[in-house]
Amino acid sequence: MANNLRDTCVRIANGLATFKHRPPSITPLSRLAGQLQQSGGALERRAAKDYDAIAGSLMQAVVAGAGLSNRQLRDAAWCLWSTTPALAQNQATSDALLRSFLLADSPRPFLTLASSFMASFSDQMPAQKPTSDTLAALAIRWGGPWGILQQKFKFFDLTQGPRLLARAVIKQDKPATDILKEAGLSAINAKSGYAKAVTVSLLDQLALGGEKDHIARLGRIRRYALTEGGKPLYEDLRPNLIEALLRPFENVTAEKPVRDAFLEVVLYLFGDPRLKPENWSFVPAVLREIVQRWLTEQSLRQFLDIVDRVADDSMWRYRRAFWEGVFNKGLIDDAWVAFGPDGKRLAKELFGKEAKFASLETEGRQIESGHAVLLLHIGDGVVADWSHNGKCNIWSDATDRSAPRLFKLSYGSDEIRIRKGSGNYETDSLLSLMHLHSPTYHWQGKVAERLRRMTGVQIKQPDYRLRK
Structure with missing residues (x-):
């Protein structure tokens, strides 16, 4: 048995030695790998x-x-x-x-x-034009992924290449890496010069209306121009970022949810211009004005929406109608809010973690957790309107030493009211008024007259009448 097995093995070995069709030294897998490398797949x-x-x-x-x-x-x-x-x-x-x-x-x-x-x-880069022309010619000659990209996107053209690839990113809502992979090219280095050029073109196209839907535009900026943590992919592209975020709003009125969504990103990237104006020195005035207008409206809305929830005030809806009427007349230049603990918590929930406001601190007496104060720059003066049973305080001259300054991060109760205790107080330059007889528009008429003296603009009762 053993001899038969040995003889059989010898015959098989001898047969393989004389076999004419030996296994190839280069396998099909090796040949395929070589072809991929030659075609420029990586x-x-x-x-x-x-x-x-x-x-x-x-x-x-x-x-x-x-x-x-x-x-x-x-x-x-x-x-x-x-x-x-x-x-x-x-x-x-x-x-x-x-x-x-x-x-x-x-x-x-x-x-x-x-x-x-x-x-x-x-x-x-030196010799950029002759190099790009050489690469364009070679891409057509040698074909492969580079040839596909050159034919589809004019890839090696100094301006057209990044622009056409960025347009595809916007239209297809895909990262450039995925588009390149579809052509057969491995991932582009996110920090390469070409990737940066594509990002520049993407932002510039979005600034010029390359994506009409605002929320979709914001999504593309987040995905393709910011890191996962929300920071710019390239720090020196901050001017391009602010243009892409805000320029399409130059002649457009955005809905409140859209404004809030963009403000959250803008404030995270650049800080609040009311608190960090130095961060905004490079931003064109028209774009700063857009953000200023949004922040003013948002601060007013913070006060009104939050107090709606935390104030036990049967007359509150009249106050809301009044200040919305004043805002719609264009009289509010700046707005800022100071919240007690309840308001601070709700403001973050409603307006996002980047929403800015001040803390209302105890001073002399216990401030209720739901208390809030609305601070306004109107004309040459300052208004501090308290929630709950608080008063409306008006300093006709904002330079008065007793007048509060907007955009502080905390306020004591005494620094944002004119007088303690009950009752009204009125002089030529000061007004401390209780919110009495709202259904007859008594206090509203007195405040409207004081604002007329401060601004020269008359606010009539139909401007702030409660619409039932």
Whole structure:
């Protein structure tokens, strides 16, 4: 039995030795991998070499008129912009190198040049136009993913490439990486120069109305121009960001939920301009005015909406109608709110964690947790209107030493009222008025007259009459 098994194994071994069709030394899988590499399916990365030294020797070779091998051309691609010396800074050297890339008999130098170009891409890079023209020609010659991208997006064109890819990102609501993968190219480096150029173009197109739906535009900005934590992908693109966020509102009235959604992002990115004006020094005046107007309306709404919930005030709806009427007349220049504990909690729930307001602190007497005070700049004066049974306090001159200043982060009760105790108080420059006889519009008429003296604008009863 053992001899028979041994003889059989020997015969099989001898047969394999003389078999004419041996297994190929290059497997189909290896061949496929090679084809993928040749077609440019992956962006290349710089190897760990001393490219400064390589750049120096390559420059000498080019000056001497020596021909470069494909391997040298691939090294040269990484030495065009990011080495000392940068070969692209010398026009004669860069022209000679680009001619060599055009004459190369292998796609590998082109693939490396394309990867280097994307990594270093900027509008300041030397030899940018001749390099982009060379890459465009080579992409058509060698085909593959780069050829597809060149035909579909004019990918290597300095302006059209980023613009058309950014347009596709907006239209398809896909990251550029996914669009590139669909063409067969591996993920673009999010920090590459080309990726930044696409982001610039995306923001600029959104600023000019590239997405008509405001909430959809906000979503694209969040997904494609901000990090997962909500910070800018590129700090130096803050001017482009603010334009994309706000410019489409220049001649448009946005709904309250839309304004609140944009304010949350804007305030997180740039801070509240009322509290951090230095952060807004670079923002065009028209865009600052949009945010200022929204914040004024939001602060007024914070007060009215929150007090609706926390104040036990049967006459409250008359106060709401009055101040909304004053706002609609365009008399409120700035608004700020100070909340007790209940109001602070509800304000964050209703208006988002970036909503800004002040704390109302105990001073001399216990402030109820639901108390709130609305502070307004109207004309030359300041108004502090208290919730609950509090009074409406008006300083006709905002420069009066006793007048409160808006946009502090906390207020004591005594600094935002004119007098303690019950009863009214009235002088030429001061008014402390209880909210009495609201259904007959008694206090509203007296406040409206005081505001007329401060602004020159008459507010008539139909402007603030309660609509039942």
